[in-house]
Amino acid sequence: MFEALSDRLTDIFTGLRSKGTLTERDVDTAMREIRMSLLEADVNFKVVKEFVARVKERSIGAEVLQSLTPGQQVVKIVHEELLRILGEPARLDLQTTPAVILLAGLQGSGKTTTAAKLAHTLRKQGHHPLLVALDVYRPAAVDQIVSLGKQLTIPVYEEGTREKPVKIAANALNHARKNAHSVVIFDTAGRLHIDDAMMHELKEIDHQVHPNELLLVADAMTGQDAVQAAEAFHQAVNLTGLILTKMDGDARGGAALSIRQVTGIPIKYMGLGEKTDALEVFHPDRLAQRILGMGDVLSLIEKAQEQYTDDQAKSLEKKMRTATFDLDDFLSQMQNLRKMGPLTQIVEMIPGMRGALKQAGGMPDLNDKQVKRVEAIIQSMTKAERRNPSIIDGSRRKRIARGSGTTVQEVNQLLNQFRDMQKLMKQLMSGKMRIPKGLMGL
Amino acid sequence: MLRNLFRREPTPQEREQIESAVQKTRQGALGHISDLFRQQVITEETWDELEDLLIQADVGPTTAIELVSRARKEVEKEELKTPVEAETAVRRQMVEILGRDEHEPLEEMPAGTIILMVGVNGSGKTTSIAKLASYLEQRGRSVLLAAADTFRAAAIDQLRVWGERVKAPVVAHQQEADPGAVVFDAVKAAQSRGLDLVLVDTAGRLHTKFNLMEELQKIKRVASKANPEAHIVSLLTLDATTGQNAILQAKSFLQSVEVDGIILSKLDGTAKGGVAFSVYNELGVPIWYIGTGEKVQDLAPFDHLAFVNALFE
Numbered sequence: 001m002f003e004a005l006s007d008r009l010t011d012i013f014t015g016l017r018s019k020g021t022l023t024e025r026d027v028d029t030a031m032r033e034i035r036m037s038l039l040e041a042d043v044n045f046k047v048v049k050e051f052v053a054r055v056k057e058r059s060i061g062a063e064v065l066q067s068l069t070p071g072q073q074v075v076k077i078v079h080e081e082l083l084r085i086l087g088e089p090a091r092l093d094l095q096t097t098p099a100v101i102l103l104a105g106l107q108g109s110g111k112t113t114t115a116a117k118l119a120h121t122l123r124k125q126g127h128h129p130l131l132v133a134l135d136v137y138r139p140a141a142v143d144q145i146v147s148l149g150k151q152l153t154i155p156v157y158e159e160g161t162r163e164k165p166v167k168i169a170a171n172a173l174n175h176a177r178k179n180a181h182s183v184v185i186f187d188t189a190g191r192l193h194i195d196d197a198m199m200h201e202l203k204e205i206d207h208q209v210h211p212n213e214l215l216l217v218a219d220a221m222t223g224q225d226a227v228q229a230a231e232a233f234h235q236a237v238n239l240t241g242l243i244l245t246k247m248d249g250d251a252r253g254g255a256a257l258s259i260r261q262v263t264g265i266p267i268k269y270m271g272l273g274e275k276t277d278a279l280e281v282f283h284p285d286r287l288a289q290r291i292l293g294m295g296d297v298l299s300l301i302e303k304a305q306e307q308y309t310d311d312q313a314k315s316l317e318k319k320m321r322t323a324t325f326d327l328d329d330f331l332s333q334m335q336n337l338r339k340m341g342p343l344t345q346i347v348e349m350i351p352g353m354r355g356a357l358k359q360a361g362g363m364p365d366l367n368d369k370q371v372k373r374v375e376a377i378i379q380s381m382t383k384a385e386r387r388n389p390s391i392i393d394g395s396r397r398k399r400i401a402r403g404s405g406t407t408v409q410e411v412n413q414l415l416n417q418f419r420d421m422q423k424l425m426k427q428l429m430s431g432k433m434r435i436p437k438g439l440m441g442l
Numbered sequence: 443m444l445r446n447l448f449r450r451e452p453t454p455q456e457r458e459q460i461e462s463a464v465q466k467t468r469q470g471a472l473g474h475i476s477d478l479f480r481q482q483v484i485t486e487e488t489w490d491e492l493e494d495l496l497i498q499a500d501v502g503p504t505t506a507i508e509l510v511s512r513a514r515k516e517v518e519k520e521e522l523k524t525p526v527e528a529e530t531a532v533r534r535q536m537v538e539i540l541g542r543d544e545h546e547p548l549e550e551m552p553a554g555t556i557i558l559m560v561g562v563n564g565s566g567k568t569t570s571i572a573k574l575a576s577y578l579e580q581r582g583r584s585v586l587l588a589a590a591d592t593f594r595a596a597a598i599d600q601l602r603v604w605g606e607r608v609k610a611p612v613v614a615h616q617q618e619a620d621p622g623a624v625v626f627d628a629v630k631a632a633q634s635r636g637l638d639l640v641l642v643d644t645a646g647r648l649h650t651k652f653n654l655m656e657e658l659q660k661i662k663r664v665a666s667k668a669n670p671e672a673h674i675v676s677l678l679t680l681d682a683t684t685g686q687n688a689i690l691q692a693k694s695f696l697q698s699v700e701v702d703g704i705i706l707s708k709l710d711g712t713a714k715g716g717v718a719f720s721v722y723n724e725l726g727v728p729i730w731y732i733g734t735g736e737k738v739q740d741l742a743p744f745d746h747l748a749f750v751n752a753l754f755e
């Protein structure tokens with residue numbers, strides 16, 4: 001649905017190129033595309049306006065108009081501007097003992113899970129963390145953090161749901177001092193920024209515990225409203241940073257750019273999954289790529305790594321290099337891909353592949369039935385046939401079709417697919433296409 | 443003409459609920475649409491500003507542009523001159539883009555109906571289950587809750603607390619048990635206890651997680667195995683603060699469990715929920731209910747006309 005910005009701009013500029021020199025009007029067309037792309041990524045419309053104005057100013061400079069690849073030049077400028085706003089990854093300030101971290105945010109943004117992840121991360125860095133349950137409102141919120149603490153064997157301070165959060169917070173700090181915790185992480189209830197009573201409560205907690213870090217936890221899928229909510233939180237309690245959650249999905253995460261632009265608070269971490277170790281230090285470059293809708297190669301590599309062991313990947317790489325990749329490997333690849341999700345989705349994560357795919361008329365998705373059919377066909381082949389498909393002549397095809405309950409046409413189709421795949425591999429191996437190292441497994 | 447697009451008049455109480463939820467929306471961007479048309483003449487700028495306002499409300503650039511151009515065409519074709527007439531045109535296009543929706547109300551669905559509540563993490567599924575349970579009970583239907591989120595920490599406890607509050611029985615297994623098995627037992631339990639509807643709380647899942655989406659399909663299969671006659675309704679909970687990703691979410695859940703309708707939650711915030719326009723426009727999935735707070739009574743049937751009208755008042 002969302003075309004990568006680079007594809008779009010390249011298309012536009014290729015079209016424009018044919019009529020000779022580029023004009024300022026042409027640049028406007030490109031700016032419109034950038035605007036659309038950023039809006040689709042959920043960047044706030046006001047932020048988009050300023051952003052596009054800046055990019056335009058720079059693009060009108062001679063470097064773009066006279067360049068042989070104006071599309072790429074503009075993308076470069078956009079990328080640079082994005083990085084400028086996103087800023088450098090900032091570290092947590094944990095100078096005092098105990099250091100205090102307070103998490104705040106809207107309902108359902110992922111505070112509790114993030115609290116557990118942070119505790120886990122900090123313990124790995126040698127800290128002795130304490131988790132504190134201050135959400136006395138949502139049913140079983142206390143149970144949730146207690147249960148996460150148990151999983152991680154990290155102590156949780158809680159007083160059930162009767163006491164006021166401010167009081168629990170004060171007691172928790174004393175408890176932390178007594179038990180020599182080096183860092184205390186407070187999980188608070190989700191609240192709307194327009195809920196005066198709840199925002200007042202947050203201020204009280206803030207005054208009570210004097211956090212070193214007061215972090216806003218925001219969902220990467222948030223739309224235009226992100227700015228309004230973040231500004232209200234920032235005004236109420238002076239945020240020190242942002243954690244962007246649910247980045248393991250396909251949200252483009254434009255909200256982070258908007259929040260960063262209007263509040264100026266640094267982005268500190270990104271949440272990349274439901275497991276307690278799925279927290280990462282913020283990488284500006286990855287987020288910039290995301291926002292632009294450029295393939296998220298790193299996510300793809302991670303996805304691939306989930307499916308392959310190192311040994312598998314290595315042996316596969318060798319097979320590809322020595323051109324001994326056979327139909328058995330093809331089958332196991334297909335089964336593995338099937339586990340990763342629809343093929344189109346995976347392939348589209350590779351930069352430049354989307355365009356190539358479009359030219360090729362798209363890529364079929366694998367469903368269970370198709371994989372079963374391929375399985376049946378390959379299993380009806382002899383060992384020799386699997387290793388060397390070129391020996392499969394007409395009569396062999398008939399036999400295989402009969403044996404697998406398919407048609408000769410289907411057998412042909414499979415053999416053609418296999419041949420295409422071999423061709424693609426040869427191209428990859430000869431370095432005609434850029435492919436990230438971790439992708440060898442594919 | 444507009445009137446017969448809607449299945450029935452909302453009750454005064456429902457209208458009030460929608461009103462209060464939409465109040466916030468009206469005060470925000472979409473409320474400015476009326477201001478825009480209070481001006482003397484319609485200019486190019488009026489349309490540009492309208493587009494901006496729609497985008498600001500999360501309608502999304504594509505749908506916003508379409509909406510503006512449709513309204514504009516109508517204004518030009520009918521030679522409408524006054525801003526008031528133009529406003530009516532915009533309003534009509536907005537109602538139209540929200541789509542015709544003739545679903546049977548949940549409270550009238552046959553006994554045995556199974557409602558699958560699905561959605562991404564933290565969208566409001568469990569709370570919506572509680573609200574729906576209370577809503578249905580108030581309309582004379584008995585319900586049973588199935589704790590099929592066996593993954594998230596304390597999700598089962600959370601549903602149990604709600605079950606107590608709304609006085610609905612809860613069928614639950616252990617943490618990490620097979621969600622399909624929970625649903626199977628719940629459906630059987632509802633049958634043997636003569637309860638009308640089963641509300642299934644599923645674990646939050648990002649729509650990009652292939653295995654988890656398959657798990658949903660399996661849950662649905664198990665539900666229909668447990669009661670082959672059962673009418674199965676899949677409801678997607680969508681957080682109104684969500685931006686354009688909502689479209690991708692709806693698309694994936696639609697593919698996996700054939701989503702029938704959407705519950706648009708958290709409309710009590712300042713988020714405008716404009717994504718409702720895009721989701722229907724691009725995928726044809728209608729909004730069934732709106733969530734307007736954290737209490738059980740904070741649920742109202744979605745009413746297009748009331749929704750759009752309230753935006754213009």
Ligand SMILES: Nc1nc2c(ncn2[C@@H]2O[C@H](COP(=O)(O)OP(=O)(O)OP(=O)(O)O)[C@@H](O)[C@H]2O)c(=O)[nH]1
Nearest residue numbers: 107108563564565566567568569646708733734735
């Ligand atoms: N303000 C507001 N908050 C809501 C609404 N619906 C749900 N919430 C809150 O959103 C948070 C998440 O709600 P849940 O019902 O637990 O969401 P869920 O989808 O079941 O979450 P997971 O099971 O963790 O994926 C809770 O704090 C709810 O109180 C609503 O309509 N308005």
Ligand SMILES: [Mg+2]
Nearest residue numbers: 567568591597
């Ligand atoms: Mg839940």
